[in-house]
Amino acid sequence: MSNKLRAAIIGATGYGGVELIRLLLAHPNVEISQVISSSSAGTPIADGYPHLNEIMVGTLDGIDVEQMKQKSDVVFLATPHGVAAALAPKLVDAGLKVIDISGDFRLKSGEVYEKWYKHKPADPAYVEKAVYGLSEVFGEEVRGAEFISNPGCFPTATLLGLIPLVNKGWADLSSIIIDAKTGVSGAGRGLSLTHHYSEINENFLAYKVNKHQHTPEIEQALGRIAGEDVVVTFTTHLAPMTRGILSTIYVKLNGTHTEDEVIEMYRQYYEGRRFVRIRAQGKWPATKEVWGSNYCDIGFSLDERTGRLTIVSVIDNVVKGAAGQAIQNLNLMMGWEETTGLAIFTPVYP
Structure with missing residues (x-):
């Protein structure tokens, strides 16, 4: 009998879910016990993703909490926004560890969530239980936690780029402007006109200008670090590439600091991460x-000349912005080395 941690993936047919499969297959301490999809239950996972043929054998399960209690120890929720709000509390109450990759438990204010996500908010008691899993910043809270809310992709790149500066008190909090670009995989596998090849190829566009749902998540985390409310200007763009986020951040500095001082401060903040x-x-x-x-x-x-610092922060939106960070959080939850199962994945180049 295997002594590995048994992991279920709900939403296994989406990009975040199938990336979890890729990464977890290489994790020495985890076995995938269930792949679950409410829309494709009963069909082989390789039907939707032929690259998994002979790698993932078996069919997709439907959502059954009692079955998950018997077969799994931890559940990854890679579902659309609004689904986890109702499902995660049932899983937590069943005694399962839960890592939610959707945005349903990131925002502590139900009113703010409803305004930006246009869904009914989750039960406040479970929102309060959920630990915000930005690993490099709040990792000590993640250790030993039972319920993790995985950060969004844009917030991950942006917050990792900004938090050391805010934490040090070097950022003029009224001056933060974020110009972020993402590949089309960030929108998921569903179809929309904007993401057709003929629409996005050789094209570059801004979207959800001043209305992107990740705005309050960025502000909430920065405010927590700063100890005061923070308001940012955040504009997102869609680039003709499959993966990747590049967040270009502009911020005026408090006091006089050199570029070398900034770099050294960041290196000290992230030492060991x-x-x-x-x-x-x-x-x-x-x-x-x-x-x-x-x-x-x-x-x-x-x-x-302007006293403004430009920060360029890049991630793979499907890995560090979703599945990879979820596994990083799992490692911290379980008391394992943070890089377990992830350090083997060097960037693919070219």
């Missing part, structure tokens, strides 16, 4: 340099 890599002066990261990996790469440029 192997998935954040700080670039040397004059070096800025690109999405291709983290593709397929759990890394977040960050570079800087200080404009002495």
Whole structure:
């Protein structure tokens, strides 16, 4: 009998779910016990994803909490927004560890959630239970937790790029502007006109301007670090690529600091956190340099003329922005080395 942790994946036919399969298959301490999809139950997982043929054998299960209690120890929820709000509490009450990759438990205010996500908010008692799993910042809270709310993809890149500066008190909190770009996989596998090849190929567009649902998540986390309310300008763009997020952040500095001082401060903040890599002066990261990996790469440029710092932060939105960070959180929950099962995935290049 295997002594590995048994993991169920709900929403296994989405991009986040199938990325969890890829990563968990390489995890030495975990076995995938169930792959679950309410829309495709009873069909082989390889029917939807032929690349898994002879790798993942068997059919997709439907959602059955009692069955999960018998077969699994931890459940990953890779579901659309609004689904986990009703399902996660049942799983938590069943004694299962839960890692939710949707946005249903990230925002502590139900009113704010409903305004930005246009869904009924989850039970406040369970929202309060959910630990916000930005691993490099709140990792000590994640250790030993039973219920994790995985950060969004844009917030992961943006917050990792900003939090050390805010924590140090060097950021003018009224000046933060975030210009972020994502690949089309961030919208999931569902069909929409914007994501057709002929619409996005050789095209570049802004979307959800001043209305993106990740805005309050970024503000909530920055406010928690700063100890006061923080309001940001956040604009998202869709780029003609499959994976990747590049978040370009502009912020004025409090006091006088050199670019070298900024870089050294970031290196000290993330010391020992192997998935954040700080670039040397004059070096800025690109999405291709983290593709397929759990890394977040960050570079800087200080404009002495304007007193404004430009921060460039890149991640793979499906890995560090979703499935990879979820497994990183699982490692912390279980008391394992944070990089277990993830460090083997070096970026795919070119």
